[in-house]
Amino acid sequence: xxxxxxxxxxxxxxxxxxxxxxxxxxxxxxxxxxxxxxxxxxxxxxxxxxxxxxxxxxxxxxxxxxxxxxxxxxxxxxxxxxxxxxxxxxxxxxxxxxxxxxxxxxxxxxxxxxxxxxxxxxxxxxxxxxxxxxxxxxxxxxxxxxxxxxxxxxxxxxxxxxxxxxxxxxxxxxxxxxxxxxxxxxxxxxxxxxxxxxxxxxxxxxxxxxxxxxxxxxxxxxxxxxxxxxxxxxxxxxxxxxxxxxxxxxxxxxxxxxxxxxxxxxxxxxxxxxxxxxxxxxxxxxxxxxxxxxxxxxxxxxxxxxx
Amino acid sequence: xxxxxxxxxxxxxxxxxxxxxxxxxxxxxxxxxxxxxxxxxxxxxxxxxxxxxxxxxxxxxxxxxxxxxxxxxxxxxxxxxxxxxxxxxxxxxxxxxxxxxxxxxxxxxxxxxxxxxxxxxxxxxxxxxxxxxxxxxxxxxxxxxxxxxxxxxxxxxxxxxxxxxxxxxxxxxxxxxxxxxxxxxxxxxxxxxxxxxxxxxxxxxxxxxxxxxxxxxxxxxxxxxxxxxxxxxxxxxxxxxxxxxxxxxxxxxxxxxxxxxxxxxxxxxxxxxxxxxxxxxxxxxxxxxxxxxx
Ligand SMILES: [Zn+2]
Numbered sequence: 001x002x003x004x005x006x007x008x009x010x011x012x013x014x015x016x017x018x019x020x021x022x023x024x025x026x027x028x029x030x031x032x033x034x035x036x037x038x039x040x041x042x043x044x045x046x047x048x049x050x051x052x053x054x055x056x057x058x059x060x061x062x063x064x065x066x067x068x069x070x071x072x073x074x075x076x077x078x079x080x081x082x083x084x085x086x087x088x089x090x091x092x093x094x095x096x097x098x099x100x101x102x103x104x105x106x107x108x109x110x111x112x113x114x115x116x117x118x119x120x121x122x123x124x125x126x127x128x129x130x131x132x133x134x135x136x137x138x139x140x141x142x143x144x145x146x147x148x149x150x151x152x153x154x155x156x157x158x159x160x161x162x163x164x165x166x167x168x169x170x171x172x173x174x175x176x177x178x179x180x181x182x183x184x185x186x187x188x189x190x191x192x193x194x195x196x197x198x199x200x201x202x203x204x205x206x207x208x209x210x211x212x213x214x215x216x217x218x219x220x221x222x223x224x225x226x227x228x229x230x231x232x233x234x235x236x237x238x239x240x241x242x243x244x245x246x247x248x249x250x251x252x253x254x255x256x257x258x259x260x261x262x263x264x265x266x267x268x269x270x271x272x273x274x275x276x277x278x279x280x281x282x283x284x285x286x287x288x289x290x291x292x293x294x295x296x297x298x299x300x301x302x303x304x305x306x307x
Numbered sequence: 308x309x310x311x312x313x314x315x316x317x318x319x320x321x322x323x324x325x326x327x328x329x330x331x332x333x334x335x336x337x338x339x340x341x342x343x344x345x346x347x348x349x350x351x352x353x354x355x356x357x358x359x360x361x362x363x364x365x366x367x368x369x370x371x372x373x374x375x376x377x378x379x380x381x382x383x384x385x386x387x388x389x390x391x392x393x394x395x396x397x398x399x400x401x402x403x404x405x406x407x408x409x410x411x412x413x414x415x416x417x418x419x420x421x422x423x424x425x426x427x428x429x430x431x432x433x434x435x436x437x438x439x440x441x442x443x444x445x446x447x448x449x450x451x452x453x454x455x456x457x458x459x460x461x462x463x464x465x466x467x468x469x470x471x472x473x474x475x476x477x478x479x480x481x482x483x484x485x486x487x488x489x490x491x492x493x494x495x496x497x498x499x500x501x502x503x504x505x506x507x508x509x510x511x512x513x514x515x516x517x518x519x520x521x522x523x524x525x526x527x528x529x530x531x532x533x534x535x536x537x538x539x540x541x542x543x544x545x546x547x548x549x550x551x552x553x554x555x556x557x558x559x560x561x562x563x564x565x566x567x568x569x570x571x572x573x574x575x576x577x578x579x580x581x582x583x584x585x586x587x588x589x590x591x592x593x594x595x596x597x598x599x600x601x
């Protein structure tokens with residue numbers, strides 16, 4: 001029988017090897033424009049099996065520095081994103097920008113915590129994280145498991161945006177814009193002027209059923225303004241990188257249908273429990289429709305009944 | 308309104324406040340030292356193996372015996388909370404017309420919520436309220452109990468089970484600024500009741516109250532302290548001067564409290580509502596019965 005200390009040492013080495021392997025594993029990113037890299041999340045709920053890597057995340061490399069846009073649904077994904085960046089550039093990461101407060105976009109923030117790192121978010125983001133952060137950790141423990149959840153830390157922004165803010169990466173200006181309540185009440189977009197790439201966060205969904213967690217009327221209004229941005233392509237929060245502004249069409253149609261149907265239910269005096277019948281014409285056009293549509297309709301109902 | 312009976316509920320709110328104060332101290336310290344909020348410490352969600360119901364029967368109902376309520380009351384909720392902040396619930400009395408007993412009150416308890424006692428409805432003696440629907444927050448996978456007190460002095464209980472919502476839904480405000488902006492607005496609406504002619508006197512109506520119904524689990528960004536819970540804790544509804552329904556509510560009631568109910572008209576000309584919140588605001592409004600607009 002091996003000496004206990006030797007066995008322990010062997011286990012420790014094994015553990016270290018496994019950990020560093022996981023550490024080095026890179027998130028598979030594509031270059032969608034010069035210096036703009038995107039990981040395309042899978043259209044699914046966050047689970048143990050997918051590490052919570054369901055949202056699109058990315059980074060932009062300037063002459064002097066790098067900005068990260070969203071960090072994924074677990075610390076593990078955040079570390080893999082960091083590894084993907086380090087495999088492509090040695091420039092310092094100066095900014096970590098969160099497009100809003102949902103867990104699939106912020107749970108990886110902890111991978112980027114270090115001296116001098118600037119976390120950027122909507123002025124309402126700290127409030128959203130304070131109200132929801134612990135709830136999200138508890139709720140996703142059920143589907144993602146202790147191993148993934150235990151190491152996650154909620155990291156709020158240190159630089160807040162209301163209105164617009166320019167971040168210069170060196171010869172590369174990012175224009176950040178904070179929006180009124182739409183998908184959520186802390187949506188922030190990032191526009192890379194150099195490449196014409198818009199990181200829209202969850203203000204834009206493709207393929208994945210849009211998720212309403214802010215204001216349906218606000219969202220439709222924001223879509224109108226967003227469409228005027230001079231972008232060539234959009235990185236949506238979920239779904240493929242697409243041409244702009246054509247990428248907005250499906251989402252606009254869904255939200256308009258939902259609003260119209262819910263208005264009809266409210267006018268007829270239907271109870272909120274019947275809201276889920278709204279937008280049923282959209283069912284075949286989206287993935288995860290049954291996971292989100294009734295929830296969207298319920299939220300829309302509680303807003304529209306006050307009109 | 309049974310002050311004595313409300314006491315256990317107040318005690319629970321008080322214990323939540325204590326926890327909030329502790330948490331805010333903890334957060335404040337971290338914030339000033341590290342400039343990062345570290346929420347990770349597992350505030351373990353109540354283990355599902357530990358059934359909180361016996362303790363709740365003690366706290367809320369003073370350990371009074373619970374009789375089977377399946378012939379007395381029905382509860383309808385979706386099997387899964389689609390939106391954690393807005394879960395519809397309907398309570399329906401089932402006593403047959405020949406039954407000599409009356410429903411005095413219905414208490415709604417969401418076992419796994421931070422404040423389990425969601426609401427206590429007391430039914431006006433002459434309004435024959437037969438159905439009440441409202442919306443609640445659901446934080447977790449949970450039993451939901453409805454406990455009715457009948458005029459025979461006994462309690463009757465039924466329960467259902469609700470799965471927590473998935474995805475990024477949370478039992479918190481979606482649009483916190485808008486919720487504040489609606490504070491105190493009240494609306495009354497009357498619905499046509501299918502299959503019931505006006506002669507029956509059976510009416511279905513709804514009261515909406517604009518109120519954030521804050522759970523108190525949100526942090527003030529200036530002071531970095533938790534804002535205290537702020538919610539509608541009392542609602543009274545009358546037709547003319549006859550009481551229809553009262554609700555004693557807590558933070559498990561959704562933002563913009565909404566009560567839809569079926570009752571029997573006494574021919575009244577006016578409908579009247581009065582709501583009070585935990586900051587002492589009193590909201591009052593009355594409507595002519597045929598005036599179901601805003
Ligand atoms: Zn989102």
